[in-house]
Amino acid sequence: MxxxxxxxxxxxxxxxxxxxxxxxxxxxxxxxxxxxxxxxxxxxxxxxxxxxxxxxxxxxxxxxxxxxxxxxxxxxxxxxxxxxxxxxxxxxxxxxxxxxxxxxxxxxxxxxxxxxxxxxxxxxxxxxxxxxxxxxxxxxxxxxxTTVATGMKLRSISLESIGVDGIAYTKSEALRIAEKYYNSNIPILGGDVYLFNNGNIKPTFDNWYCNRNNSETSYEYVARSYQVACDYIKKYPDNANIFFSIVKGHIDE
Incomplete structure (x- = not known):
């Protein structure tokens, strides 16, 4: 607390x-x-x-x-x-x-x-x-x-109620956010998976991460981190109650 x-x-x-x-x-x-x-x-x-x-x-x-x-x-x-x-x-x-x-x-x-x-x-x-x-x-x-919705379809949830400063997204929305980061040249450091059921948010303790290699250029790292995130999210078992948080990074010029 x-x-x-x-x-x-x-x-x-x-x-x-x-x-x-x-x-x-x-x-x-x-x-x-x-x-x-x-x-x-x-x-x-x-x-x-x-x-x-x-x-x-x-x-x-x-x-x-x-x-x-x-x-x-x-x-x-x-x-x-x-x-x-x-x-x-x-x-x-x-x-x-x-x-x-x-x-x-x-x-x-x-x-x-x-x-x-x-x-x-x-x-x-x-x-x-x-x-x-x-x-x-x-x-x-x-x-x-907790709920951030567009129209009648739930697309994202706030994680504030469990002490996390962030937002988790449905599978389709998480893929869209990942693509947005890719197009903006923003690397994805990793992410976590949450279960949202009956208004309760619980971490599943599933996650992924993508560290930058020393030999990578900025563009290569952005592209690879985007691919790693998409592969993980797409391969995760389909469940309407599963949400993904995405941790974005930045490129040092």
């Missing part, structure tokens, strides 16, 4: 949406209304979601919303448990003393700390829906940015 990855910060921003949805659901149920306690509870919720989103993003960068939502909920629950333990520790270290004037049959209400714990426990139940909704919306957002 890189701090320069815009998608990470976008996903972190979705923590605000998760918090708003959770508070909204709790407000819909009269028994769970937050009233004046909404600010500290919102801070706790937002902190929990921020931690959950960050860890989930690092462990799962695919656009599969179900997996993304479940991992976010899981890690948010772990963060919740840590916060719960801290609050419980504070309560244990600083117990509230009850006055001797209170009779045995007199009801002693919940303290602010007790109410906070109850609300956090309620969050653990209610937050499942906002977490899954947020993951679904984020997945749609990322998929929309």
């Amino acid at each position: 890189k701090l320069t990855d815009k998608r990470f910060w976008i996903f972190e921003a979705f923590s605000v949406l998760s918090t708003a949805l959770t508070v909204g659901l709790m407000e819909l149920v009269d028994r769970f209304r937050l009233d004046s306690d909404v600010l500290p509870i919102c801070i706790i919720m937002l902190t929990t979601y921020l931690i959950g989103h960050a860890v989930a993003w690092k462990s799962n960068r695919s656009c599969a919303w179900l997996k993304l939502g479940l991992t976010t909920y899981l890690f948010s629950a772990v963060a919740l448990a840590v916060i719960f333990a801290i609050i419980f520790g504070i309560d244990w270290l600083a117990p509230t003393e009850v006055s001797d004037d209170v009779s045995a049959d007199e009801y002693v209400g919940f303290s602010a700390l007790d109410l906070t714990l109850v609300i956090i426990l309620i969050w653990g139940i209610i937050s499942f829906i906002p977490t899954m909704v947020t993951a679904f919306v984020a997945s749609l957002c990322f998929r929309a940015k």
Whole structure:
């Protein structure tokens, strides 16, 4: 996970949406209304979601919303448990003393700390829906940015979602791009193969490369690298879900 990855910060921003949805659901149920306690509870919720989103993003960068939502909920629950333990520790270290004037049959209400714990426990139940909704919306957002299409036919995909600054192309489009580089006297250093299925991009770890020989002229290297790229792409088994990235070089004059 890189701090320069815009998608990470976008996903972190979705923590605000998760918090708003959770508070909204709790407000819909009269028994769970937050009233004046909404600010500290919102801070706790937002902190929990921020931690959950960050860890989930690092462990799962695919656009599969179900997996993304479940991992976010899981890690948010772990963060919740840590916060719960801290609050419980504070309560244990600083117990509230009850006055001797209170009779045995007199009801002693919940303290602010007790109410906070109850609300956090309620969050653990209610937050499942906002977490899954947020993951679904984020997945749609990322998929929309992943696909670069012309008309109704998918021709290329952005690799940004898996931390790669580049674009992968279908077989026919990759051959067209390779020819464009050849006509522009640009050598092709190599390329990688990716599988794009149900909005998820996965590297196949298949690749090719073409290094320049010492005895080659610039034109010879451009021509040979173009031929190597075309041969590899053409011979690769046909699959509509296979995409090729191409790494271009430059000629030192």
